[in-house]
Amino acid sequence: MVKPSPKDKIIDAALSVASEMNWQFVTLTDIAREAQVSLSDVRGYFEDKTDILASYGRRVDQKMLDSVSDPDLSLSVKERLFDILMARFDALNADREAVVSIVSSFKLDPKQAVITLPHVCKSMIWALEAAGENTNGMHGALKIMGLTGAYLKVLGVWCKDESPDLSKTMASLDKVLGQCEKFFLK
Numbered sequence: 001m002v003k004p005s006p007k008d009k010i011i012d013a014a015l016s017v018a019s020e021m022n023w024q025f026v027t028l029t030d031i032a033r034e035a036q037v038s039l040s041d042v043r044g045y046f047e048d049k050t051d052i053l054a055s056y057g058r059r060v061d062q063k064m065l066d067s068v069s070d071p072d073l074s075l076s077v078k079e080r081l082f083d084i085l086m087a088r089f090d091a092l093n094a095d096r097e098a099v100v101s102i103v104s105s106f107k108l109d110p111k112q113a114v115i116t117l118p119h120v121c122k123s124m125i126w127a128l129e130a131a132g133e134n135t136n137g138m139h140g141a142l143k144i145m146g147l148t149g150a151y152l153k154v155l156g157v158w159c160k161d162e163s164p165d166l167s168k169t170m171a172s173l174d175k176v177l178g179q180c181e182k183f184f185l186k
Contacts, residue, residue, distance in 0.1 A: 007045045011059065014052045019097035023049075023105035024112075048114065050112065053102065054119045056095075061126050063091035071132035077185045080131040080176045082170075085177075088127065089158050089169055096113045100159045117148070124148045139184070146184045150176040 004012060013035030017026050028049065032039045046052050067087035071080050092099050106113035124147040128135050135144055157172040177185070 006037065007039065007055065007144075008059075010037065010042055010045055011052060011056050013094050014049070015056065015098035018099075018101045019095075021101070022108075023098075023102040024109050050115050050119075055115060056135070057119050057123055060088060060091045061123050064088040064123075065126060065130055068130050071130065073132060076181070077131055077133060078181045081127060081133075081147070081177055081185070082173055084127045084130050085154070085173055086166070088123070088171065089154075089166060089173075092158070103155060103159050116166075120151065121145070121148050124151060124160075127151075142184045146180055152178050 010031060012041045014026070014031045017034050021030075026049065028042055029039060031049075035042070046055070046160055062089045064084060067090075068084050075083075094126045106116070108142070121144055124144050125135050128140075128147060133141055133143060153176055154169060154173045158166065158169045160169040
């Protein structure tokens with residue numbers, strides 16, 4: 001078994017603490033204590049809690065991208081994005097309690113949601129690129145912003161979807177990607 005890096009150990013500790021209490025109330029000291037490292041060690045790797053979330057997001061992106069190969073261009077963009085984003089939700093499912101805690105805390109602290117938004121946009125860039133979509137220029141920006149909004153809508157459904165096969169999440173994703181296809185996924 002591979003020993004997690006110190007950075008991964010801190011991310012895992014943050015997720016562990018978030019699964020036990022609302023993210024809004026989690027402190028960097030709580031995370032350091034859970035990781036069994038000093039606060040100075042946490043600071044050596046991360047700027048703040050948002051930076052920890054951004055690193056976690058990159059980990060999820062990596063899992064999402066590892067699950068897909070070159071885009072199958074015989075499928076529609078909608079179908080390709082469906083598979084890619086479901087891989088992302090599957091990756092999030094491994095840390096479900098923590099992610100639900102984090103997402104629910106954004107309702108109480110909208111500033112954190114705004115600060116986190118650029119990181120979600122970056123994840124959607126990777127999803128679009130994995131689907132073989134160009135993200136450059138004005139049309140690319142429209143795709144990124146549209147897919148980010150769509151993803152956030154489905155994330156709300158995922159947070160409440162406790163079915164083993166994520167059927168409500170899949171239905172919501174299919175519906176919202178159908179709407180995206182009409183407007184900017186061409």
